[in-house]
Amino acid sequence: MTESILSIAQTLTDRLAARRQSGLLRQLRTADGLVDFCSNDYLGFARSPVLRTMIQEADSTHTRLRTGATGSRLLAGQTQLADSVEQELAAFYQTEASLIFNSGYDANLGLLACLPQSGDTLITDELIHASMIDGARLSYATRSRFRHNDLNDLESKLQQASNSTQSGQVFVAVESVYSMDGDQAPLGELVRLCERYGAALIVDEAHATGVYGPAGEGLVVALGLADRVLARVHTFGKGLGVHGAVVVGSALLRDYLINFARPFIYTTALPPHSLLAIRYAHQYVQAAADTRDQLQTIIRYFQQRVASERPGTNWTNSPSPIQCLLIPGNEQARQLAQQAQRAGFDVRAILSPTVPIGQERLRICLHAFNTVDEIDRLITVLPVTPLPNELYAT
Known part of the structure; x- marks a missing residue:
C-alpha cells in the first residue's frame, strides 16, 4: 500500500477503535x-407463505419479464408493469398519482432535497427519521425544527416564516408514527395549522403503512386527510413485508419528482420481481x-x-x-x-x-x-x- 492509503487506513482504524472504546461500535x-x-x-407478511406463493405464481406467469431492471426508469428501466403498479398504488392510497422509489430512504431523501428550494422554508419535527434529516440537509431551503409534536412551537416557527422577508413556500415534514418512540403525530391539528399559515404538509407513513386505515392505507387516509396533505411516503419493507417505497400525491408532484429527484433519476429501477411483490403485498393487505x-x-x-x-x-x-x-x-x-x-x-x-x-x-x-x-x-x-x-x- 502507498503511504497515503496506509495513513487513511490508520485514521479509519483509530475512529473504529474510539467507537469500540465508547461501546457504540455497530456490528x-x-x-x-x-x-x-x-x-x-x-x-407477519415477510414470513407469510400465502404472500410468498402469490409472488412466486406471479413470477412464473410473467415469463417474458427480465430478471433485472437494466437501467434507470428514464433510460432502459421503464416498463408497463411499473406504470400499472403505480396506478394501482395511487388508487389504493386514495390519491391522483404515485412514483415508486427503491427504498423509503431514497424517497425521503429525494423528496425533501428537491421540493423546498432556495428562498423556501422547511420546518421539521425534531424526531423525523434520518432519511428526512439527510434530505433536508441537501435542500437549499431555510430550515428549522420544532419540538416533537409541539403545535405551539410549530406555530411560532410558522409565524416566523410568514413574517420573513422571503416570499417562498413553506413546507412542514413529519412522520405519522415515529420510529423511535412509536407515538403518532397529531395529523388533524397539523393539517389545520399548516392551512392557516399557507404551509404544505409532508408525511412519512413508513410505520403506519399496512397497520392503520380501512385497508392498511396509513393514518392520513384513516383520518380522511388525503386531499389536504401535499405528499406522503409509504414504504413497503415494514408492515407490507416486501421492499421499495412510493411517494403519493398529485400528478404534478409526480412529474416534478421525475425531473428533479436525484435518487429517482440516477438509480437503477427496481426489478420486475420487486414490482410484482409490491403489487401482491397490496392485494394481500386489503384482505x-x-x-x-x-x-x-x-x-x-x-x-x-x-x-x-x-x-x-x-x-x-x-x-x-x-x-x-x-x-x-x-x-x-x-x-x-x-x-x-x-x-x-x-x-x-x-x-x-x-x-x-x-x-x-x-x-x-x-x-x-x-x-x-x-x-x-x-x-x-x-x-x-x-x-x-x-x-x-x-
Whole structure:
C-alpha cells in the first residue's frame, strides 16, 4: 500500500477503535432462534407463505419479464408493469398519482432535497427519521425544527416564516408514527395549522403503512386527510413485508419528482420481481383486516400486562406496535437487551446518539404473530421497579 492509503487506513482504524472504546461500535448479527420482538414485520407478511406463493405464481406467469431492471426508469428501466403498479398504488392510497422509489430512504431523501428550494422554508419535527434529516440537509431551503409534536412551537416557527422577508413556500415534514418512540403525530391539528399559515404538509407513513386505515392505507387516509396533505411516503419493507417505497400525491408532484429527484433519476429501477411483490403485498393487505385487529389486540394486551406487572416503569406514550422502555445510560440499556436475548427474545437497545442522552431505551416491536405466552415471558425479564427519576432526561 502507498503511504497515503496506509495513513487513511490508520485514521479509519483509530475512529473504529474510539467507537469500540465508547461501546457504540455497530456490528451486523443475526438473531436465529430468538422470539421476534425487534423487526418491523408488524403483520407477519415477510414470513407469510400465502404472500410468498402469490409472488412466486406471479413470477412464473410473467415469463417474458427480465430478471433485472437494466437501467434507470428514464433510460432502459421503464416498463408497463411499473406504470400499472403505480396506478394501482395511487388508487389504493386514495390519491391522483404515485412514483415508486427503491427504498423509503431514497424517497425521503429525494423528496425533501428537491421540493423546498432556495428562498423556501422547511420546518421539521425534531424526531423525523434520518432519511428526512439527510434530505433536508441537501435542500437549499431555510430550515428549522420544532419540538416533537409541539403545535405551539410549530406555530411560532410558522409565524416566523410568514413574517420573513422571503416570499417562498413553506413546507412542514413529519412522520405519522415515529420510529423511535412509536407515538403518532397529531395529523388533524397539523393539517389545520399548516392551512392557516399557507404551509404544505409532508408525511412519512413508513410505520403506519399496512397497520392503520380501512385497508392498511396509513393514518392520513384513516383520518380522511388525503386531499389536504401535499405528499406522503409509504414504504413497503415494514408492515407490507416486501421492499421499495412510493411517494403519493398529485400528478404534478409526480412529474416534478421525475425531473428533479436525484435518487429517482440516477438509480437503477427496481426489478420486475420487486414490482410484482409490491403489487401482491397490496392485494394481500386489503384482505388482512383480521391480522390488523389481532395486532391491535396484542398491543392492548402488552400494555395491560406492563401496567399490571411493571407499574411505574417509564415507557414512551405509544399506541402503535413500537413500545419503548426508557433505560437511561447506554450500558444499562445494552445489559438489559442482552439479558432479554439470553432469555430467548430478540430485543434491541437503542443507544445515544441515535436517541438523546438520557433517552436510551429498549425498543420492543409487537407483531400480529406474537403470542400471549411470549409476551408474558418477555415481561418477566423487564425491570420490576422504575429506575431513579434523576436518571431520566427532561
